[in-house]
Amino acid sequence: MSQAAIDHFLSEHARFQNDSTAWLNQQRQTAIDVVGENGFPSTRHEAWKYTDVRSLLKRNFSVADETSSATLSETQLNEVRYTGLACHELIFVNGHFSADLSSADLNSSGGNVCSLASANDENKALIETYINQFARSEKHGFAALNGAFVVDGGFIHVPANVEIELPIHLIFIANSADKSFITHPRNLIVLGDNAKATVIESYVGFDDAEYCTNTVTEIVTGQGSSLEHYKLQQESSKSFHIGYLHAVCKKDSRLDSHSISLGAALTRNDIDTTLAGSGSHVGLNGFYMTGGDQHIDNHTRVDHSVPNTTSDETYRGVLNGKSRAVFNGKVVVHKEAQKTDAQQSNANLLLSNNAEIDTKPELEIYADDVKCTHGATVGQLDENMLFYLRSRAIDESTARSLLTFAFAEEVIKKINLEPVRHRLEHKVAGRLPDASLITEFM
Amino acid sequence: MLSIKDLHAKIGDKNILNGLNLEVKKGEVHAIMGPNGSGKSTLANVLAGRDGYEIGKGTVSFEDQNLLELSPEERACAGLFLAFQYPVEIPGVNNIYLLKAGVNAIRKSRGEVELDAVEFLAVVREKIKLVKMKEGFMSRGVNEGFSGGEKKRNEIFQMAVLEPKLAILDETDSGLDIDALKIVAEGVNSLRNEERSIILVTHYQRLLNYIVPDHVHVLAGGRIIKSGGHELALQLEEEGYEQVMQEAAAA
Numbered sequence: 300m301s302q303a304a305i306d307h308f309l310s311e312h313a314r315f316q317n318d319s320t321a322w323l324n325q326q327r328q329t330a331i332d333v334v335g336e337n338g339f340p341s342t343r344h345e346a347w348k349y350t351d352v353r354s355l356l357k358r359n360f361s362v363a364d365e366t367s368s369a370t371l372s373e374t375q376l377n378e379v380r381y382t383g384l385a386c387h388e389l390i391f392v393n394g395h396f397s398a399d400l401s402s403a404d405l406n407s408s409g410g411n412v413c414s415l416a417s418a419n420d421e422n423k424a425l426i427e428t429y430i431n432q433f434a435r436s437e438k439h440g441f442a443a444l445n446g447a448f449v450v451d452g453g454f455i456h457v458p459a460n461v462e463i464e465l466p467i468h469l470i471f472i473a474n475s476a477d478k479s480f481i482t483h484p485r486n487l488i489v490l491g492d493n494a495k496a497t498v499i500e501s502y503v504g505f506d507d508a509e510y511c512t513n514t515v516t517e518i519v520t521g522q523g524s525s526l527e528h529y530k531l532q533q534e535s536s537k538s539f540h541i542g543y544l545h546a547v548c549k550k551d552s553r554l555d556s557h558s559i560s561l562g563a564a565l566t567r568n569d570i571d572t573t574l575a576g577s578g579s580h581v582g583l584n585g586f587y588m589t590g591g592d593q594h595i596d597n598h599t600r601v602d603h604s605v606p607n608t609t610s611d612e613t614y615r616g617v618l619n620g621k622s623r624a625v626f627n628g629k630v631v632v633h634k635e636a637q638k639t640d641a642q643q644s645n646a647n648l649l650l651s652n653n654a655e656i657d658t659k660p661e662l663e664i665y666a667d668d669v670k671c672t673h674g675a676t677v678g679q680l681d682e683n684m685l686f687y688l689r690s691r692a693i694d695e696s697t698a699r700s701l702l703t704f705a706f707a708e709e710v711i712k713k714i715n716l717e718p719v720r721h722r723l724e725h726k727v728a729g730r731l732p733d734a735s736l737i738t739e740f741m
Numbered sequence: 742m743l744s745i746k747d748l749h750a751k752i753g754d755k756n757i758l759n760g761l762n763l764e765v766k767k768g769e770v771h772a773i774m775g776p777n778g779s780g781k782s783t784l785a786n787v788l789a790g791r792d793g794y795e796i797g798k799g800t801v802s803f804e805d806q807n808l809l810e811l812s813p814e815e816r817a818c819a820g821l822f823l824a825f826q827y828p829v830e831i832p833g834v835n836n837i838y839l840l841k842a843g844v845n846a847i848r849k850s851r852g853e854v855e856l857d858a859v860e861f862l863a864v865v866r867e868k869i870k871l872v873k874m875k876e877g878f879m880s881r882g883v884n885e886g887f888s889g890g891e892k893k894r895n896e897i898f899q900m901a902v903l904e905p906k907l908a909i910l911d912e913t914d915s916g917l918d919i920d921a922l923k924i925v926a927e928g929v930n931s932l933r934n935e936e937r938s939i940i941l942v943t944h945y946q947r948l949l950n951y952i953v954p955d956h957v958h959v960l961a962g963g964r965i966i967k968s969g970g971h972e973l974a975l976q977l978e979e980e981g982y983e984q985v986m987q988e989a990a991a992a
Contacts, residue, residue, distance in 0.1 A: 683829045686791050687883070690825075691839060691899065692817035692846040705833025705882075739838060 301339040301440075304356035308444060309335055311361060317450045319416050322423055326430065330446030339440040349625040349657050350567055350596040355539045360481035360511050362448055363393035371474055376400070379470050379503045384718040386466040386499070389414055389453050392474055394482030396451050410463050410496065411456040415485060418454060425456055429489055429519060439569065442543045445483040445515040452485035452514075455498060459491035459521065466497040466716060473504040473512060473538065486516040490524035490552070497527040499719070502542075504535030504562065511539040518546035518554065522576065525553045527715065531723070534563035536591075543569045550576030557714055558597070560587040561726060566595040574601065574608035574636075585614035586710040588727060589622035589654070596625035603636040603669075612643040615710045617703055617727075618654035628673070629661040636666045643673040648680065648706050700731040742767050742938050743788075743808075743907055748799035750780075750787050750963075757783045759963035760799070765907070768935040772949055772974060773942050775960035776982045781942045782826060784960070785911040789823035790816050803907065817843070818850035820906030824896035824913050831883035836895070837865065839883055840902050847903065868901040871928045890921035897928040908932075909940045914948040926951030946978040961986050 312331045317323075339356060340347040371392065380388070387408050390400040396414035405412040411422055418426055453469040471484050488498055502512055512534060520526050534540045540563040548554050560566050572581045587595045601610045616624050626645045647656045660673040680702045688698035707727050714720040728734050743765040750758040757780045765771050775781050787794050788801065790813035801808040806819060831839075844864075845855040856864070869876060872894040884892050893913055900908050910929070914922055929952050933939065941952060949957070949971065957973040958965045961982065966989035967973065977985065 681829075682792065684831050686789075686813060687825065687829050687831065688834070688839065689813035690789050690817055690823050691843040691903070692814050692850075693839070693842055694814045694846070695812065697842070698814075701834055702831070705831065708833040736842065739842070 333443040363480035381718040386468040416451040449485040457494035462495040475508040479509040481511040484514040492521040493523040499529040508535040520552035546572040548579040551578035555582040577607040583612040587616040590619040593622040600629040603639040609640040619650040626658040632664040634665040639669040697733040749797035772954040780963040822905035824910040826911040828892040837879040889916040946974040
């Protein structure tokens with residue numbers, strides 16, 4: 300079925316050239332071979348059962364060329380930046396790094412921070428060491444496609460014992476004033492031993508622009524290090540967003556991932572984490588809010604590979620209209636991984652009779668001394684809470700919005716960056732009736 | 742103030758209220774007592790407008806309005822308040838903002854100017870003393886992490902802030918130790934005045950030692966079978982409900 304799409308991308312790749320990153324040619328060739336061989340997933344694949352990518356593939360998106368981006372307005376830039384958030388910014392427009400829009404002095408951060416395409420020789424060596432080392436592109440056709448067309452993305456290397464105080468904000472803007480296209484951002488985040496950093500990935504598009512973002516992020520957290528990672532997806536209403544994040548956590552390190560999906564017509568997020576060193580921890584927080592015909596699929600996987608590791612996952616979704624969401628959270632406790640503590644929950648609020656959720660927690664446990672809990676709930680608003688609020692003179696519509704917001708807030712409040720949390724709270728509230736009344740509650 | 746005539750209510754096929762009559766005048770305190778399953782909580786819920794009850798025959802008028810036609814929020818705006826038997830916890834909805842929104846919804850419906858944050862906080866500071874709660878409680882989610890006693894005190898605090906014309910206290914004494922019971926009773930007594938009516942729904946006469954009612958009614962089988970003054974409550978304590986129910990059956 301996907302043969303036409305495979306042929307399209309193979310012929311695109313034959314014409315594809317990016318001289319500034321010629322040093323990645325070998326990587327790209329290997330990846331396009333995987334695309335040619337394995338193609339793209341269909342709903343016959345278990346992991347893609349509920350997410351049909353044919354509508355994406357038949358669009359034959361081409362890679363955006365560097366010159367095609369129209370100028371961004373001040374309003375658009377304010378939309379992607381968070382007022383009051385002091386941070387280092389790397390801004391990519393249609394997949395290409397914009398030095399003009401980005402922070403001037405990235406070296407002041409204390410780490411090696413640059414775009415892939417502008418990496419110096421020292422950073423190139425680091426990138427070559429880590430890129431593709433962990434991401435299993437062969438099992439995920441879109442990750443392979445990303446590798447085949449990789450031109451740019453964020454590179455963050457935090458040397459051992461260094462803490463980068465300000466967050467690093469990678470902003471990917473789709474500005475498709477002229478034509479539709481596909482971008483393949485590729486990010487690499489490497490923390491040395493005892494390093495510490497906060498990284499935000501923002502994906503933003505405007506109005507009903509039609510394009511596809513196909514992004515891959517690889518993370519390695521060194522011994523005793525700590526990474527707080529945010530992925531904020533606010534793509535345009537007609538766009539496609541495919542994201543794959545792969546992380547390996549070494550001994551006593553900690554990764555806290557926050558994944559917030561509000562935009563795009565079709566979203567598929569895969570998060571694949573391996574707890575490879577004892578004492579390591581991963582926290583996965585997720586929130587999605589859909590309406591209209593939106594489709595969002597979150598697949599997460601945590602591999603507990605060694606003894607004494609912990610994971611804690613909370614995903615929540617609010618579904619309205621005829622939208623559909625999928626949650627699949629897999630936790631694998633390997634045979635050696637005794638004393639694993641893994642918790643997972645997925646809760647969904649259906650605000651409309653036509654919205655649909657398919658949720659599936661999966662536990663695979665091969666060790667015998669472990670503590671694992673999981674739970675999934677799907678429901679409407681609690682009638683007792685609703686009555687309580689109304690009995691205190693709150694009208695029904697406001698009471699419903701308040702309870703919906705409170706449900707979302709349980710995940711959003713975990714966002715430690717105040718300006719980001721504040722903006723997202725207003726975005727979520729803004730999608731509910733009586734927004735002005737409930738924003739008073741924040 | 743409140744006039745209930747021949748009220749019938751059922752849940753599914755089960756009849757719970759079977760021709761209940763009750764008149765509550767301005768400033769009066771009525772106690773409604775009765776055994777388990779007699780319909781006490783149903784009466785409280787039907788008056789406050791909870792879904793799930795099918796109202797058959799009968800009328801309820803509240804200050805000359807047909808109460809049964811109003812939504813729960815309209816009843817609250819009209820001056821009716823229910824102190825819940827089991828107050829729910831609502832994480833993520835802040836106590837104080839809920840009350841501010843409630844107060845202002847009520848004021849708006851009366852055509853009064855809404856309170857701003859400063860004015861409202863002054864009201865809160867004053868009223869919270871009535872139930873001896875710490876202000877820290879107010880910044881939490883509604884009833885979030887409150888003990889049973891704290892939840893009941895919070896109900897009375899809300900009553901103090903919302904200043905209803907008619908308050909229905911549904912087993913506010915249940916689950917309270919003697920100290921908390923006194924605090925709650927003192928709070929209620931301080932809110933008693935010539936304009937405000939109160940209906941106390943309770944199992945036990947104990948509460949009525951602290952909040953002395955003008956009228957006591959015995960509810961059994963969904964109807965009021967006997968009414969009297971405070972002495973009726975004392976008699977019930979002495980003899981139990983059985984005696985009164987037998988008398989009523991014989992009559």
